[in-house]
Amino acid sequence: MGRPRIALLSNPKSTGNIAQLSRIRALCDQHPDIFHYEVERAEQIGDALKTIARVRPKMLVINGGDGTVQAALTEIHNGGHFGDEPPPVAVLPNGKTNLIAMDLGAQGDPIVALERLLGLAQADLAPHIVARELIALRCDPHGHPVIGMFLGGAGLADTMLYCRHKIYPLGLPNGLSHALTAVALLFRMLFRLKADFLPPNPSHLQVSVARGGRLSGRFSLLAVTTLERMLLSSELGGVGHGRMKLVAIEERPGSLLKALFAGLLGKLGKDKVTGVHFEEADEISIEGDRSNLILDGEMFQATLGQPVVLRRARPLSFVRLAAV
Structure with a gap:
């Protein structure tokens, strides 16, 4: 069997996953094309992406709320696990607000969205790829930026x-x-x-x-x-x-x-x-x-004399489910 077409990164503690994760796991069991990795804390996302990078997926799908997406984007940007060519990212509709998923046309049932992504991964992804600029937030000018949208x-x-x-x-x-x-x-x-x-x-x-x-x-x-x-x-x-x-x-x-x-x-x-x-x-x-x-779900504070600075980060490719 070749490399998995989809790597699915799930946060079981995301609000939407409390009810949906058993269905997600059942779907993954039926499809060897999906490499499923679950994390319970943001600190585990680095190790998750390091492992996912070894299987070289065609697409990285994030199953969690905006906070999970933000943590994954930050690790992709700062960790360098995929070198200069990270796989395109897709986001399942989940969590409370889903602003990022909505922007990419992913709404409704996450199982249906994952099945659609699995179908797209069988063919050329190019017609469904969109570039998205990212925001790099720094509270400390010498620290690593936090990445979001x-x-x-x-x-x-x-x-x-x-x-x-x-x-x-x-x-x-x-x-x-x-x-x-x-x-x-x-x-x-x-x-x-x-x-x-x-x-x-x-x-x-x-x-x-x-x-x-x-x-x-x-x-x-x-x-x-x-x-x-x-x-x-x-x-x-x-x-x-x-x-x-x-x-x-x-x-x-x-x-x-x-x-x-x-x-x-x-x-x-x-x-x-x-x-x-x-x-x-x-x-x-x-x-x-x-x-x-x-x-994207993570809180910061702007204080007097120590501003929060936002800059453009390098763009990343995403998979859009809606018509491009």
């Missing part, structure tokens, strides 16, 4: 943490959890209330964009991404190929609603909207008073 900050990060710690434990479906979080956010902004059962007010931030000036203030949403799709928009605008896209929405209900409508109409980043800032850059630094930032 979507960073949320300011009120967005605080609201994501609020949803994670206050809403998800209620055991509600994801869609309802996210809707309740949005209602709580709008309620807090409209009535200017402070309460434990509502998301906190965002702290002051300073954002510097290379060759693009500086933003300063309180923002209900701050997002930096290389994804084509975002929370508020089916597709982001902009003209710079591969550059990081920054969206910052001022802490006012009117600005958030205008951004929401612009996103629904597909105009976010294309038309100028009052209170909404859109920039494209190769380098962005964020500084604040212990302000939370979340890169």
Whole structure:
């Protein structure tokens, strides 16, 4: 038998895998073309990829939430296990938010997605390969970067943490959890209330964009991404190929609603909207008073005098299930 066409890296503790992993394992048992490696902690991903590199798969499929994907991308970037030619990466729909999987057209049942990927691996993958730029985040200028594709900050990060710690434990479906979080956010902004059962007010931030000036203030949403799709928009605008896209929405209900409508109409980043800032850059630094930032599920803090710096990382090939 030749080398496996697919290497599947699974995180059994990912939220979606609690219910799906037995089905995933059963499918892998039926298909010797799949080399399945399971990890339970992020620290094990390096050893996993070192082993996977030895079997030289045609495709690397990640079965976990955005945090698992982020940890794997970081190890691919920093570990050098695959040399200069890592296999194209596919992501199964899993976890709570699945922004990366959604961007690659993977939605619905992860078993169905894996079966489709198995079919694609039987033939030429080229028509399904897309390049994606990555974000390299550094808190320490001398340390290894953390690699991801979507960073949320300011009120967005605080609201994501609020949803994670206050809403998800209620055991509600994801869609309802996210809707309740949005209602709580709008309620807090409209009535200017402070309460434990509502998301906190965002702290002051300073954002510097290379060759693009500086933003300063309180923002209900701050997002930096290389994804084509975002929370508020089916597709982001902009003209710079591969550059990081920054969206910052001022802490006012009117600005958030205008951004929401612009996103629904597909105009976010294309038309100028009052209170909404859109920039494209190769380098962005964020500084604040212990302000939370979340890169694909992992939390960081921007502090005064020690900014978090984002730069473009070298692109990586991904397998897109939707039509290219």
